[in-house]
Amino acid sequence: MALLIEIKVPDVGNVAGIDVVDVLVKPGDKIKLEQTLAVLETDKASMDLPSSAAGVVQQVFIKPGDNVSEGTLIATVLADAEEPVLSEIEEPAKPEQAVGVEKMPEPVVAVPVALSVAQEPAQSVVHEPALSVVEGTASAHIAHATPAVRLFARELGVAIDKITAGSGRKGRIVKDDVKHFVKKVMEAGAVQSGSGIPLMPSVDFSQFGEIEERKLSKIKRLTGQNLSRVWLNLPMVTYHDEVDITDMEAFRIALNAEKAKDEVKLTGLIFIIKALAAAMEQFPQFNASLSADGERLILKKYLNMGIAVDTPNGLVVPVLRDVNRKGINELSAELAEISNKARLGKLMPAQMQGGCITISSLGGIGGTAFTPIVNAPEVAILGVTRAKMQPVWDGLVFVPRLMLPLDLTYDHRVIDGVEGARFMAAIKQYLGDIRRLLL
Secondary structure, three states: EEEEEEEOOOOOOOOOOOEEEOHHHHOOOOEEOOEEEEEOOOOOOOOEEEOOEEEEEEEEOOOOOOOEEEOEEHHHHHHEEEOHHHHOOOOOOOOOOOOOEEEOOOOEEEEEOOOOOOOOOOOOOOOOOOOOOOOOOOOOOOOEHHHHHHHHHHHOOOHHHHOOOOOOOOOOOOHHHHHHHHHHHHHOOOOOOOOOOOOOOOOHHHOOOOOOOOOOHHHHHHHHHHHHHHHOOOOEEEEEEEEEOOHHHHHHHHHOOOOOOOOOOOHHHHHHHHHHHHHHHHHHHHHHEEEEOOOEEEEOOOOOOOEOEEOOOOEEEEHHHHHHHHHHHHHHHHHHHHHHHHHHHOOOOHHOOOEEEEEEOOOOOOOOOOOOOOOOOOOOOEEOOOOEEEEEOOOOOOOEEEEEEEEEEEEEOOOHHHHHHHHHHHHHHHOOOOOHHHO
C-alpha cells in the first residue's frame, strides 16, 4: 500500500498570480523530502517550492509560464507508507511573528492507493465572487471583475470602470482586458493619468554594432513599473545631512569584542534601525500612509522596517517587524537570517509586506550621497552611504571624526520641509549619542 500525496502551493501571504519560472521534476522522477519541485516568482521575490513528501512523481500539473496561487495543485507523488510525509512530522513551535522564519506548507492530502492504480486527483474549482463594485466617480458603468483583477488594475493606475467590456465569462473583466486598455492608452501617446508624457522611441541598436538581449526578471520589471508610478505621482524631496558616529562606532567595536566567535556581530545598520525607530515614535507622521484619495492620513500603531537587500535577481525589501520592541542583538540575528534568505531567493511574500519605512544602504559600496525613491505607500525612505573620517572644527582645532552621510526622501504631501529637517535632527541626535535611546 502506498500514499498518493497531493502537493499544492502553500500559504504565500494572499498573493495571486504567481509566475512559474521553472519546473524541476517530471513524472517518474524519484524525489526526496523537501526537494525543490519548481521555482516560483512574485513581483518581489523568487522562491523554491519544496516537496512535502518523498516518493515517485506521478503527475505534474504546472509548466513554466503558468500562473498559480495558494492551493493550486502542483504535482502528485506516490510515497511508500513508511516514507516521511510533512504532515507526519512534528510541527515546530510557531514563533510570534518571527521574521525570517518561513511558513511551512499546508498539510498535504495523503490518500491510500494500490501501487497498480493510477488515481486522478480532483481538480479544485474556484468560484468568482458575485459582488460588483463601482470604481471611479460619476460613472454609471458597473465593472465586473475579481478582487485580483481590481488590484492588478490599481497597480497599473487604471480606473477599472473605464474598461467598458470584458472578455471573460458574462462580460467579466480579466487581466488581459486591463493590459489591452493600458496598451491602447500608451499607443495614443499618453499615460492613464493624462500627463501627456510621450513614449520613448524604439531604437535598433544593432545598426551600431553587436548587441545581446536579456529578458528582465519579473522582480526588476515590476519594480521599475512601481518606481515610475511613484516618481510620477509623489512630490518627493530629499534632505541630505551628515552625522558624527565616532562614539557609536567605538561602542559597536567594543560590543563585538565581547562576543563569542559563533555569535552574530553587530553592524552599524542595527544602530541606524534603532535610531530611526526612536525618531518615528517621536514624529508619528513618518509612520503613516496617505489614503488613495489623498484625503486621510493613516497613522500606524506598529513599527515595521523594510531593509533593501541586493540579490542576484534584483533588489528586494524584506521587513523586520516590531523593531521598536526588540534589542540590537535580536535584530542583528533576524537581519542576518532574513538577508541570507533574500539572497538565496527563499523569502516568502508575507516577509516583504507591512513595512512602515525603508532603509536603503550603500555603505558597503561607496558614494557620498544619493536620492532614494520612496517605497509607496510609505511616506519616507532613509538612504545611507559610506562613513569616512573627516576633519571637524571643534571651536579650537580640527579633530578627526567619523562622519556618516544620510539622505532622507519624503512625500511632500504628508511631510513639509521643517518636519523633514527636525526628523533628521532627531536621527542625528540618537546616533551621535546612542545613550539617548535609553531615555
